[in-house]
Amino acid sequence: MKLPERTIERLSTYRRTLLNCLDAGKNYIYSHELANLHSITAVQVRRDLMLIGFSSQTKKGYDVKELIDVIGKILDSSSALNVAVLGMGNLGRAVTTYFNGKRSKLKIAATFDVDSNKVDRVISGVNCYHIRDFKTIVQRENITIAIITSPPDTAKQLAEILEGAGIRGVLNFTTIPINISSNVYLEEFDMITSIEKVAYFVKEMNGGSLEK
Numbered sequence: 001m002k003l004p005e006r007t008i009e010r011l012s013t014y015r016r017t018l019l020n021c022l023d024a025g026k027n028y029i030y031s032h033e034l035a036n037l038h039s040i041t042a043v044q045v046r047r048d049l050m051l052i053g054f055s056s057q058t059k060k061g062y063d064v065k066e067l068i069d070v071i072g073k074i075l076d077s078s079s080a081l082n083v084a085v086l087g088m089g090n091l092g093r094a095v096t097t098y099f100n101g102k103r104s105k106l107k108i109a110a111t112f113d114v115d116s117n118k119v120d121r122v123i124s125g126v127n128c129y130h131i132r133d134f135k136t137i138v139q140r141e142n143i144t145i146a147i148i149t150s151p152p153d154t155a156k157q158l159a160e161i162l163e164g165a166g167i168r169g170v171l172n173f174t175t176i177p178i179n180i181s182s183n184v185y186l187e188e189f190d191m192i193t194s195i196e197k198v199a200y201f202v203k204e205m206n207g208g209s210l211e212k
């Protein structure tokens, strides 16, 4: 069964919290504790876990290790997936440095740029290739996911390159939305929209005005 996108997002954040719990020596957690840590209701947590067939809450709460394993079976592929980052400027380097090593089933295997100072170098621990070699490297490294962190005006052209190379999932960080075949899963992340959303709700909490 395909799960709703919001459930997948919450499962990912639950897993991060549960891993922190394990690190802190906490082996059991109640649904209301998990809910409080995510500012949602315990009903929502229980509903999400029911959707993935997990219901073994004991008197001590959920077994943290067991729940991490069950979420992993839902979120992770059986074999590791390789990821490419396109555009090794500020954001591309930050994403690559931050992400690699965090998940055993997802690996940034190659990065791409057009700048001769970056191409043919190791940046943030990963080889950087020229974008013109994208298809060859994707096939050689068995890459299925791409993250776009290049300038906005390159996004549309890069989307065509990604599709032509058989990429199956794209995370687009540029401010230009892209069109891509429905066979490719696309996630657009626009930081400005997220910040404006926060600002709007801050304004609404103050009765529509921020005047003191």
Ligand SMILES: NC(=O)c1ccc[n+]([C@@H]2O[C@H](COP(=O)([O-])OP(=O)(O)OC[C@H]3O[C@@H](n4cnc5c(N)ncnc54)[C@H](O)[C@@H]3O)[C@@H](O)[C@H]2O)c1
Pocket: 086, 087, 088, 089, 090, 091, 092, 112, 113, 114, 115, 118, 131, 148, 149, 150, 151, 152, 154, 158, 173, 174, 175, 191
């Ligand atoms: N920096 C941020 O905090 C931030 C936040 C949200 C979104 N963004 C978006 O992310 C993107 C990157 O931002 P940045 O600040 O890292 O920019 P940047 O200028 O530091 O880096 C862009 C990189 O892309 C490379 N590039 C140019 N054309 C390319 C192509 N055709 N193929 C591959 N690489 C190419 C450049 O050589 C450069 O290394 C922008 O679209 C920006 O709007 C940035």
